[in-house]
Amino acid sequence: MKNLQGHEDGFIYINWRGKSFTIDERYAEGLRNYLVEEAGCTPQEVSDITSEKLIRDVPAIESIRRLVQLEEMWEMPDAKTDR
Numbered sequence: 001m002k003n004l005q006g007h008e009d010g011f012i013y014i015n016w017r018g019k020s021f022t023i024d025e026r027y028a029e030g031l032r033n034y035l036v037e038e039a040g041c042t043p044q045e046v047s048d049i050t051s052e053k054l055i056r057d058v059p060a061i062e063s064i065r066r067l068v069q070l071e072e073m074w075e076m077p078d079a080k081t082d083r
Contacts, residue, residue, distance in 0.1 A: 013055065028050050035049075
């Protein structure tokens with residue numbers, strides 16, 4: 001994948017905006033903690049979240065989120081045509 005670069009501490013992911021961030025075990029642990037503490041997941045439900053799994057899934061998740069954003073923007077009424 002062109003937007004993934006190997007890094008000594010994990011992987012560097014570069015999103016569609018050109019912003020880069022490192023996905024490593026600290027990132028995965030932070031996400032697991034957030035999902036347990038804030039989203040109400042059980043530790044068992046999030047135990048399989050690893051940096052390897054995230055780096056594989058993040059591009060697809062980001063694409064889906066971007067598509068939803070674009071669909072929402074498309075459905076917003078245009079202020080000029082509503083008058």
